[in-house]
Amino acid sequence: MSSSAANLNTAKPELSRRTALLGALGLLALPGAGFTATPSDAGVWPRPLPVPGGVARLPLGPSAQRPVAHQGEQPLLVVGDMIAWTALVGIPLAAAPGEASISVRTPEDGLRQISYRIAPKRYSEQHLKVSPRTVDLSPEDLARHQRERAHQETVMATFSQPLPATLRMRVPVPGRQSSSFGLRRVFNGQARNPHSGMDIAAGTGTPVVAPLPGRVIDVGDYFFNGGTVWLDHGGGLLSMYCHLSAIDAQTGEVLPAGARLGAVGATGRVTGPHLHWGVMLNRTMVDPALFLA
Numbered sequence: 001m002s003s004s005a006a007n008l009n010t011a012k013p014e015l016s017r018r019t020a021l022l023g024a025l026g027l028l029a030l031p032g033a034g035f036t037a038t039p040s041d042a043g044v045w046p047r048p049l050p051v052p053g054g055v056a057r058l059p060l061g062p063s064a065q066r067p068v069a070h071q072g073e074q075p076l077l078v079v080g081d082m083i084a085w086t087a088l089v090g091i092p093l094a095a096a097p098g099e100a101s102i103s104v105r106t107p108e109d110g111l112r113q114i115s116y117r118i119a120p121k122r123y124s125e126q127h128l129k130v131s132p133r134t135v136d137l138s139p140e141d142l143a144r145h146q147r148e149r150a151h152q153e154t155v156m157a158t159f160s161q162p163l164p165a166t167l168r169m170r171v172p173v174p175g176r177q178s179s180s181f182g183l184r185r186v187f188n189g190q191a192r193n194p195h196s197g198m199d200i201a202a203g204t205g206t207p208v209v210a211p212l213p214g215r216v217i218d219v220g221d222y223f224f225n226g227g228t229v230w231l232d233h234g235g236g237l238l239s240m241y242c243h244l245s246a247i248d249a250q251t252g253e254v255l256p257a258g259a260r261l262g263a264v265g266a267t268g269r270v271t272g273p274h275l276h277w278g279v280m281l282n283r284t285m286v287d288p289a290l291f292l293a
């Protein structure tokens with residue numbers, strides 16, 4: 001069996017195969033037992049959105065072992081069970097809409113390619129005129145930023161076990177959530193990197209909590225991001241918290257969901273207090289909103 005064409009038609013048979021197997025294993029709830037074993041899209045995290053900055057969910061079919069999947073060189077998070085595996089693919093904001101593919105290896109089928117389509121999405125654009133001082137870095141600041149970026153690259157390459165038990169995140173801080181993920185900013189006519197996270201408005205000192213269990217893999221005070229904590233949730237799913245006024249976690253510490261990791265602030269290059277929250281999958285910043293209930 002190969003490619004996505006075959007997978008498009010397998011949704012129903014897979015459900016009934018799952019039902020039959022769960023029944024055979026005694027895992028299927030009896031009618032009236034208070035819950036149902038029927039999967040539904042409403043309970044799926046992250047929500048599928050195959051656009052630049054979104055996440056594609058690619059069905060891989062059954063296999064006795066968890067398939068090994070890659071996008072280019074980058075390992076992918078594969079979730080599910082031996083009846084139906086799914087690869088979760090973070091799609092870069094810079095990706096061109098159109099055909100894309102991943103490679104998948106299973107003991108049964110060997111190595112195969114699975115193709116999918118990246119749909120177009122138009123993000124809004126913001127033109128700002130600002131004092132050149134605020135966009136042109138001094139040689140010292142530029143050197144600092146380059147050192148910090150090299151360090152962050154090594155942090156972003158983290159791909160660890162165990163895989164996350166759930167992908168449904170709670171909000172790291174209560175507050176108004178901006179919809180500015182993907183916003184293309186142009187300062188004085190120069191295009192900057194698009195906004196790659198969610199900004200949540202909250203006052204300085206408001207506690208920031210882990211949205212999922214995770215290991216602290218980096219803390220620091222960075223030129224652009226200010227006080228920053230990185231969490232590793234396993235399987236290449238990372239999250240980042242920036243502009244913190246306080247950091248209450250140490251590298252290596254394992255936090256349960258809901259544990260305080262720091263407090264909202266206005267450190268780094270910002271105009272006011274807020275949390276910048278980034279979610280990274282297969283080394284790609286994706287829209288955090290897709291992981292929220």
Ligand SMILES: [Zn+2]
Binds near residue numbers: 275276
């Ligand atoms: Zn931001």
